[in-house]
Amino acid sequence: MLSYHTSPLAQPGVGDSGGMNVYVRELVAALAHAGVECTTYTREWRSGLPREIHVEPNHTVVHVPAGAFDLRKEELEGVVPQFTDFVLDDLRRRPADVVHANYWLSGIAGHSIKHEVGIPLVSTFHTLARVKAEGGDPEPERRERIEASIIGCADAICVSCDEEEDQFRRLYGDPPGAMEIVAPGVEHAFFTPGDRRGARQALGMGDGPVLLFVGRIQPLKGVDVAVRALAALGRPDASLYVVGGSSGADGDAYVDSVHELVNQFGLRDRVHFVPPQAHHILSSYYRAADAVWVPSRSESFGLVALEAAACGIPVVANAVGGLLSLVDHDRTGFLVADRDPELFARHTRELLDNSDRARAMGTAAAELGRRYTWSFAAARLRRLYTDVTSRSLVNCS
């Protein structure tokens, strides 16, 4: 498993760590439990990390020396060859049957490894340049070209849902390899419905309505929309909790602009910024909320929406990407067009003003959440690995 630019052991919800870290960590854990021997290679990103960590039976994380610790994301592509050479060397003593690359940067390494070693390449992109561009977040043209070359050689591509597959085929064409829907899961041991009052007490929250945003704070995620929605809600007793930290090159400037917006609306007492929380602790935040807001410009899947649903909390989300399959409009939450803060507010009022409706939606959301498990995702992946190792490799186009 290649997770070049960010480690599955890193704290999600800040910097470059988010859904992909959770996906790699949980999926590999489920594969390992099922008896698949997995090695995850990730770039050594700070000093003092052991070369290898045996996370659990069948799962080892290897920290690969490649470039300075504090490289910016834009500089990471330059040291992919160093990373690749290390992995190739390591594979001599620890041979692999399949290389599974996460994100386009790992895809570059995976593509070389496929050719050098002659094993199938499975690729999960998590985000794609053309999808981000459609959402208003353009990426360098170079990334698109590289993605196309990885797609042209991948023996299988994993997408998380129908919407991502449609988007993929529309923007990148039909790939020569297989395309498999491997829906991520949610850890039901943590993310289950629970007692709202208890969660609020534990977190020191009051009795008024609680709205929640969880994730990396960057323009794509739309915390500004959440602040505007709180202003539009017209409920002076309501609070917004924003759990996560700054992410990306423009993250810090964006955090400043969000604080400014909070001040402009006079909401300083009602918007609470909470630093990134350990993944399992988030379940208390979800349970404490009346609704979880996901105003992302694009989202290949949207784990936060799934975790909230699994906790029985209605989700109000922008109607894009994977969120379309994670929110059943009017049943488990609401889908909003164009990230309109007024609509976020209006739908949230529908929940706050009608507790029976909110409860029914929460029950339906929890039901939806139960459909997604990491063990099911791992089972699909195992089948896919078996398929690609028993077929001839896709010829690089």
Ligand code: UDP
């Ligand atoms: N997350 C976390 N702690 C935080 C904030 C976020 O563990 O303080 C996790 C969250 O539970 C989710 C992931 O980070 O699993 C974010 O994934 P999502 O797919 O919503 O967004 P992405 O980061 O992939 O854009």
